[in-house]
């Protein structure tokens with residue numbers, strides 16, 4: 001892959017280092033004052049967020065016209081979305097009311113769409129994993145749309161010392177705006193996989209927040225293949241020192257798809273680690289992807305170790321990938337803080353080299369694209385899922401080039 | 403007996419200014435199975451253009467002429483079809499393919515060329531032996547294709563493919579460049595193993611005569627200004643060694659204009 005940015009790949013990034021700063025507000029920060037970055041409001045109240053015009057930093061990449069009803073709350077929950085799950089032994093999955101105190105315990109809504117979704121969700125689905133329970137089998141929650149609009153909220157509560165994997169499988173068609181919160185207790189581990197395999201014409205918005213406990217670890221993988229407009233905002237905070245978070249992403253946009261992922265790692269606790277690795281492929285003239293990677297390292301977050309990476313592979317002319325890493329550092333005592341972002345064209349010389357060894361063009365393309373995604377797929381580390389994802393990537397490639 | 407025939411081949415490239423530039427200006431050459439032909443010429447004379455055009459690189463446009471392999475029209479074939487028909491190009495600058503391991507690449511290529519997947523156990527043995535003969539460490543198989551390879555490793559990897567894929571016609575584009583004496587010997591031995599089998603015709607492209615001490619050509623062609631300007635036996639290489647290309651270069655055409663010296667253009 002060419003390491004330079006090609007036409008169609010747009011990268012803008014920044015590293016800002018401040019002597020002093022005020023950390024973000026909200027759960028896990030122990031503070032109520034928002035930081036220097038203006039739109040750091042977190043609230044359940046929709047009216048705390050200004051109406052979205054589309055030019056705001058948070059929304060300037062998003063086709064806001066297409067999601068107007070989800071931003072102003074006028075989209076009526078008329079949808080037929082079924083949610084099915086299976087709970088392994090020891091795990092409880094129940095519905096809880098809107099007043100349940102666990103709602104909002106990882107994070108409150110950080111944008112207007114998330115606030116609307118929470119207000120409309122009428123409670124939440126709660127997955128509880130009791131202390132010290134190690135759940136080997138993945139806990140699967142299948143969300144299947146059959147048209148119309150639905151709101152929702154999911155809370156995953158992993159008590160201290162427990163370990164679990166949750167797979168959120170989104171499929172079917174419709175408009176879905178739903179928050180996900182994960183509270184990972186001290187020394188606990190959660191792997192959260194969110195698959196977006198919607199049919200064409202579907203819309204999906206979601207704030208996915210994790211609060212990572214002392215010496216706990218959290219791994220998230222967002223795999224977005226289907227849907228016309230998908231905008232997800234994975235966010236991580238640490239409630240104590242020693243936390244470790246890994247955010248992985250894989251997306252493949254075809255003609256007519258807008259796939260947007262905005263990650264935030266908010267380092268306010270000391271000695272925490274974070275890794276963000278997102279890879280995307282785009283094929284088709286109007287294919288559009290956005291990755292915004294915000295990392296904030298607060299003044300008290302000494303010993304922070306963070307690195308974020310986004311790579312995009314443009315498989316055809318006219319596709320556009322925006323990639324914006326932002327690193328804001330308010331302490332001088334970090335172990336490491338870096339980012340990389342590249343957008344490259346599919347390399348014709350690679351294709352030629354493989355073909356010149358007798359490998360047909362389609363197979364050669366598949367090899368190169370599989371190889372491009374292999375790094376991220378291997379990091380997800382679930383062998384069962386690995387084959388499914390590689391097959392899904394193959395199918396995207398075949399479908400898009402047909 | 404497999405035969406590659408190149409007849410009056412003209413090839414152009416698109417230059418950044420938007421114009422097309424003719425690089426090959428009428429190349430005629432016939433290579434038969436079992437023969438070794440050396441193509442020798444100065445930098446920029448169009449040797450790589452010839453190699454890439456035969457292999458089918460999309461950057462090069464054939465404007466007229468023919469390339470036939472056993473009478474079949476090579477120019478009508480896709481790149482992969484040419485390889486499966488029996489053509490092989492060892493590249494001057496092999497391409498990195500991140501994330502694709504050498505072992506996966508070689509097995510996929512062997513499967514494509516042979517028409518069926520080689521039996522895994524036999525394949526592993528075959529690959530290990532071929533690598534050992536080229537003095538390649540077994541861990542090499544797990545590295546990504548050409549990624550972070552030294553110049554010598556890249557060339558060994560090209561010759562490893564040559565030995566495993568056993569083409570009818572092999573074009574080796576400056577396989578000798580960038581190799582130290584030890585590596586040159588190892589790589590030349592690999593080429594000679596393939597030649598000794600007698601089933602491959604070899605087109606050895608080089609700028610220097612150095613590799614010809616290890617690989618004895620049957621025919622030598624002097625390539626200047628996009629075409630062959632003189633042909634002969636191995637003794638022609640010795641003369642080039644002593645005299646250089648100067649006497650061929652004058653009036654050879656735009657591709658070598660910068661190097662042109664006063665003198666007469668030899669009759670080809």
Ligand SMILES: Nc1ncnc2c1ncn2[C@@H]1O[C@H](COP(=O)(O)OP(=O)(O)O)[C@@H](O)[C@H]1O
Nearest residue numbers: 415417425444445446447448449450451461657
């Ligand atoms: N892709 C290309 N675009 C523009 N010019 C090219 C291209 N490939 C080759 N050339 C030009 O064609 C001429 C021959 O190049 P090449 O075939 O690489 O020569 P050689 O291999 O003999 O050194 C040179 O003048 C080179 O600049």
Ligand SMILES: [Mg+2]
Nearest residue numbers: 449450494576
């Ligand atoms: Mg060359």
